[in-house]
Amino acid sequence: MTHQSTSLEFTERMAGHFIEKQFTLSANSPLKRNDFVQIEEANERTPFEFTLTIKVNDLDQFIVDPLLQAIAFGKITNFQGGQDLTVETGLFNLFVRSEASPDLDTAKEMHYTLFLKDSQGKAWTFFGFKEVLKEDSFEMWNQTTTLYYYLWEGHSTFDHPANKKVQGVGILRISVSDFIKQLGTFKSNAPSALEEQNAVIKFLNVFASNLWVAYAPFIFTTTSARWNEHLFPVNSTQGVALGEKHLYPLDTQDGLTISVQRFKAKETKNVVLLLHGLTTSTDMYIMPEHQNFVNYLHANGFTDVWSLDWRGSGRFVYNLMPHRYNIDDIAKNDIPKAIEFIRQACGEDVKIHVVSHCVGSLSFMASLAAGHVKGIASVISNSVSLTPKVRWQAFLKMIFGPELLEYLFGYAYISPRMPYFPGPGFGKWLYWMERGIRHECKEPACHLVSFMWGWGYPAAYVHRNIHPTTHRRLADLFGGTSFHYYRHIRKMLFAKASVSFDKKTNYLQESQKRDLPPILFISGSENNIFPGSNKMTYEALKTGKNASRVQYLEFPGYGHQDTFMGQYSHIEVFPKLLAFLKEQKV
Numbered sequence: 001m002t003h004q005s006t007s008l009e010f011t012e013r014m015a016g017h018f019i020e021k022q023f024t025l026s027a028n029s030p031l032k033r034n035d036f037v038q039i040e041e042a043n044e045r046t047p048f049e050f051t052l053t054i055k056v057n058d059l060d061q062f063i064v065d066p067l068l069q070a071i072a073f074g075k076i077t078n079f080q081g082g083q084d085l086t087v088e089t090g091l092f093n094l095f096v097r098s099e100a101s102p103d104l105d106t107a108k109e110m111h112y113t114l115f116l117k118d119s120q121g122k123a124w125t126f127f128g129f130k131e132v133l134k135e136d137s138f139e140m141w142n143q144t145t146t147l148y149y150y151l152w153e154g155h156s157t158f159d160h161p162a163n164k165k166v167q168g169v170g171i172l173r174i175s176v177s178d179f180i181k182q183l184g185t186f187k188s189n190a191p192s193a194l195e196e197q198n199a200v201i202k203f204l205n206v207f208a209s210n211l212w213v214a215y216a217p218f219i220f221t222t223t224s225a226r227w228n229e230h231l232f233p234v235n236s237t238q239g240v241a242l243g244e245k246h247l248y249p250l251d252t253q254d255g256l257t258i259s260v261q262r263f264k265a266k267e268t269k270n271v272v273l274l275l276h277g278l279t280t281s282t283d284m285y286i287m288p289e290h291q292n293f294v295n296y297l298h299a300n301g302f303t304d305v306w307s308l309d310w311r312g313s314g315r316f317v318y319n320l321m322p323h324r325y326n327i328d329d330i331a332k333n334d335i336p337k338a339i340e341f342i343r344q345a346c347g348e349d350v351k352i353h354v355v356s357h358c359v360g361s362l363s364f365m366a367s368l369a370a371g372h373v374k375g376i377a378s379v380i381s382n383s384v385s386l387t388p389k390v391r392w393q394a395f396l397k398m399i400f401g402p403e404l405l406e407y408l409f410g411y412a413y414i415s416p417r418m419p420y421f422p423g424p425g426f427g428k429w430l431y432w433m434e435r436g437i438r439h440e441c442k443e444p445a446c447h448l449v450s451f452m453w454g455w456g457y458p459a460a461y462v463h464r465n466i467h468p469t470t471h472r473r474l475a476d477l478f479g480g481t482s483f484h485y486y487r488h489i490r491k492m493l494f495a496k497a498s499v500s501f502d503k504k505t506n507y508l509q510e511s512q513k514r515d516l517p518p519i520l521f522i523s524g525s526e527n528n529i530f531p532g533s534n535k536m537t538y539e540a541l542k543t544g545k546n547a548s549r550v551q552y553l554e555f556p557g558y559g560h561q562d563t564f565m566g567q568y569s570h571i572e573v574f575p576k577l578l579a580f581l582k583e584q585k586v
């Protein structure tokens, strides 16, 4: 006997307005909910409605399909005073991962993609989305019945990379009376009334369980389904558009493996070496969700870019074990090793320009001060370098945190992934503690990043600058670390300067004695991790022998991490860094 699949269909009417508005839409800069509302309020609108039948051909298949995809047919009636637009092909996704809404807290979206034809035979695409916001159950009715839509020329899906010529947008809603009618339209091919009823229950179950995952407090919904969710492959280099990509593992003399990654579009004698911050990695410079620093350098004459994953990189599992490495170890072992390797690969006459961030910058400046590296062509240092300073709240965390977490709670490391661990464990407690004081968003990994670093809402970046996709994959971009690096920074905070772990070497004083390469110190004006630190270093160096070689630049509206990881950095930050690099090019 062959298996007879059970189908299910229902008909839905949505009505609202159409606002004529022409613009080019690219998939990585969609409109926000508020934009739709503002456009609707500020412009002339015409009535707009559709009646669609959504049909699931095989209900059992539908339930296991991650895209929860069904077909749709029907028409848009009375468009712009008369004509009907007929659906040629229509797709409906019940609950999909958010991509149409740039809202940071969107948990799930419903998508309507309709390929239409008007009476003259012209092709149109209607794309609409409903969005369900995390833990926002009071808004359930509104969110599940409001559809934000675009109408563009031709047939193309929302995620297709080609730009779309939008002719209008609008908002549609289901009225309560239409909703009641809709409930009466459920139809199935099931052979009996009982089986038909079962089919409807199955469908509503999928609906309810997806709403539960989105709306229920996070503590109840950390299922294993979330663990495999990676919006881009972990440590993917797909964000780099041009050239060869090579990864070179390097062994340090104290027994670790680190790596340098080379992104070479074209041979050049002016290479750039990138250093990430603690727990991030090369990934912070090659993000695929928007223009990134490596692509920007490639496009502007710096065609051979190297990135060092030093020992604090989120890519290395040994950071999730207890250890006693400190910043001196990075300065002494990792950085000289990478520079030596680059010189071997590119020739001794190569000019190395270093761009370093956070602990990568602390370590590089220590390396330079201690004379572990020489002959560097220029340096850009972000956020902190020789005079670390934090806000008093962060200082309190630094004083007690490492010992409390390591010896009292018995944790070898801390990571933004901890709230996602199974069960109501330590990570959940940390999350709820942070949640109690944080209203800026509902992303557990975002709260943990704020818990781990500095003091602010959020601490590491300004939300406006972070792409929604970045916000959704923070746990892939920020890894774990054990607590010893914090202890070293704590010593520096007490010493009011960068010092070696044994406090015998003051790296700031050593730097003041040396002839330094040209250095551009930078910071965001809203830096909540090391506020004012790089300005202090600049001021300490500009009175001495290096006065003519140091500069300081501040980026208004930027925090600590978003200078490099921001969605607008290629417009608002990188041009200034490029100008400096071009001046230093030899």
Ligand SMILES: [Zn+2]
Residues within 6 Å of the ligand: 104, 440, 441, 442, 443, 446, 447, 458, 463, 471
């Ligand atoms: Zn956030």
